[in-house]
Amino acid sequence: xxxxxxxxxxxxxxxxxxxxxxxxxxxxxxxxxxxxxxxxxxxxxxxxxxxxxxxxxxxxxxxxxxxxxxxxxxxxxxxxxxxxxxxxxxxxxxxxxxxxxxxxxxxxxxxxxxxxxxxxxxxxxxxxxxxxxxxxxxxxxxxxxxxxxxxxxxxxxxxxxxxxxxxxxxxxxxxxxxxxxxxx
Numbered sequence: 120x121x122x123x124x125x126x127x128x129x130x131x132x133x134x135x136x137x138x139x140x141x142x143x144x145x146x147x148x149x150x151x152x153x154x155x156x157x158x159x160x161x162x163x164x165x166x167x168x169x170x171x172x173x174x175x176x177x178x179x180x181x182x183x184x185x186x187x188x189x190x191x192x193x194x195x196x197x198x199x200x201x202x203x204x205x206x207x208x209x210x211x212x213x214x215x216x217x218x219x220x221x222x223x224x225x226x227x228x229x230x231x232x233x234x235x236x237x238x239x240x241x242x243x244x245x246x247x248x249x250x251x252x253x254x255x256x257x258x259x260x261x262x263x264x265x266x267x268x269x270x271x272x273x274x275x276x277x278x279x280x281x282x283x284x285x286x287x288x289x290x291x292x293x294x295x296x297x298x299x300x301x302x303x
Contacts, residue, residue, distance in 0.1 A: 191265030
């Protein structure tokens with residue numbers, strides 16, 4: 120049986136370089152990609168890489184958190200990863216994160232979306248890479264608005280591991296967010 124663990128470092132929440140300045144691309148890059156994404160088969164590790172799992176892109180149009188700037192971060196606990204979903208404008212083969220809550224306590228549904236009190240769908244929680252179409256390469260830092268972000272090379276290696284394990288588009292794998300220093 121396959122299982123995914125995202126092991127989150129407590130330092131990942133300390134993403135502002137200057138705590139006196141507001142959230143921005145210039146300020147929210149500290150302690151980037153300290154977390155780990157691990158794929159296990161029957162408890163044995165088959166893949167591991169670094170990732171960004173804390174919402175550090177919590178400004179501008181991505182400032183959708185309700186209680187704290189990093190509120191769109193997936194909360195500790197279980198989630199479902201639906202493999203190889205439609206990438207839309209994302210680069211590479213991506214995966215949906217569903218059936219879990221964020222730090223604001225808001226539900227991420229089977230469509231990897233949230234529905235606001237007004238009935239509008241908000242966001243799309245995914246596992247994807249940090250590729251920039253604008254620059255034609257990975258960005259220097261991973262920018263998460265709630266997603267789990269890998270480098271392009273690591274996403275490709277993760278996908279290769281999934282295919283090797285027999286995973287197909289639409290298959291669902293149980294995942295778990297584990298915070299190594301307690302809840303934030």
